[in-house]
Amino acid sequence: MGDGFIRWYRETGAESVFFCDQVAVFEQHGFTLAHPRTGVATVVNVDGDDVPVGFEVLNLLIGLRAASISINWWKSADINVVGSYTHEPLGCEIQTFWVDGLTTEEARAFNSAVVSTMSRVATPTRALVSDYRGITDAGDWDSAILYGGVEIPGVVDSLLLGPEPSRRILSNSTQLRGAAVGDSLTRVTAT
Structure with a gap:
């Protein structure tokens, strides 16, 4: 069993949603960039250390879309979610x-923050994989979501798919079913 995660695939990273929408929505759900005690945002370096960074610099780094970057989202001074941004x-x-450091209730609250952000941005969501228990590995989803694969790596807590991956995956499985969620997403569950 791996680490619990929520993985959000956006159709394009050409437009950053980080500061224009995401930070505000996450804060409404109780998760902030600023550490509750220090008031400072932090990125996670390759050694796993928290490195303080200004909000403007962080927005610039994510907006450049040049490399992967990991940051902390704080629930409290002792509870955080590490978010990795990759293009x-x-x-x-x-x-x-x-989300492996969160309770199931906290992971669901964080998932709600992601879903709320998805509904406020113009860029369509290709998929949202929510595996709080870490039944699958996050990278195993890339085949089905990015590269045309037809099988999902496992049944997770919640799976939302955009039009193209849902059509492809559901048409090749008799063990999955889909239900429309909103205008363009399909919730996929096991039969």
């Missing part, structure tokens, strides 16, 4: 949030 060569932005 794929196909133009897709992937945000992976590691």
Whole structure:
């Protein structure tokens, strides 16, 4: 079993939603960039250390879309979610949030923050994979979501798919079913 995660695939990373929408929505759900005690945002370096960074610099780094960057979202001074922002060569932005340090209730609250952000941005969502228990590995979803695969790596807490991946995956499985959610997403569950 791996680490619990929520993985949000956006159709394009050409437009950053980070500061224009995401920070405000996450704060409404109780998760902030600023550490509750220090008031400082932090990125996670390759050694796993928290490195303080100004909000403007952080927005610039994410907006450049040049490399992967990991940041902390704080629930409290002792509870955080590490969010990794990656831009794929196909133009897709992937945000992976590691929720293994949260309770199931806290992970659901964080998932609600992501879903709320999805509903406020113009860029369509390709997929939202919510695996709070870490039954699958986050990277295993890339085949089905990015590269035309037809099988999902496992049944997770919640799976929302955009039109293209839902059509492809559901048409190749007799063990999955889909239900429309909103205008363009399909919730996929096991039969």
